[in-house]
Amino acid sequence: MFDINGGELVVLFVVAALVIGPQRLPAYAEQLAHLVRRGRDWVSQARTRLDEEAGDLGVDWEALDPRKYDPRRIVRDALVDEPSSARRASGAVVGIVPAASAPLAGPAPFDDEAT
Template sequence: MLGINGGELLVLLLVAALVIGPERLPAYAEQLAGWVRRLRDVVRDTRRRVDDELGDAARDVDWAALDPRRYDPRRIVREALLEDVGTTAPPRAGRAAAGAATGARTGTARTPGGLSGPAPFDDEAT
């Protein structure tokens, strides 16, 4: 919490109480309590709206995996490179050679990624 430990927070609260004074302290405490209640209501309403908007898709999200403290670029690159496009296992040298041989026999052209045909083209792209 802002790099303040318990002892420093206690000193700051004591100084604030002395500066504000005993006659205005209850009014400021009530105002602070109102702000906390409003903030809690805003958070609750925001969570409810997100749940309503996203529905079941929000419940399936692994929020712990999106924690920036768990960010590891090596893991992300490794998962992206090993991600299957449509096969059950990543192609290896032996399998790619066997696939090229079967593709030559059947007359279909195969690319290393297993995709065939022209590259996708978007008419509306700038």
């Protein structure tokens, strides 16, 4: 967000401590701690309110986890999956083209001169 690395952050803290001074530094540190606590409480309350208002949406978030995405499993499940009863009742299966003639008996033809 601010593109500040660890070394730059330490330098900023040292400069702030020198500018603020040792007398006022404890008061400012206490104010910062109070601000951080209020921010945490606000975020916690917002999460609680969001959970209460959204309720149970009926979504299986574990199944939608992208870390569990395995294309091999998805393809295997799609190929093994039986066609739905609606498609079987109509006699059409999506993705399969009906054959114009009976399947060929024997091996597939081979062209010696093909590159």
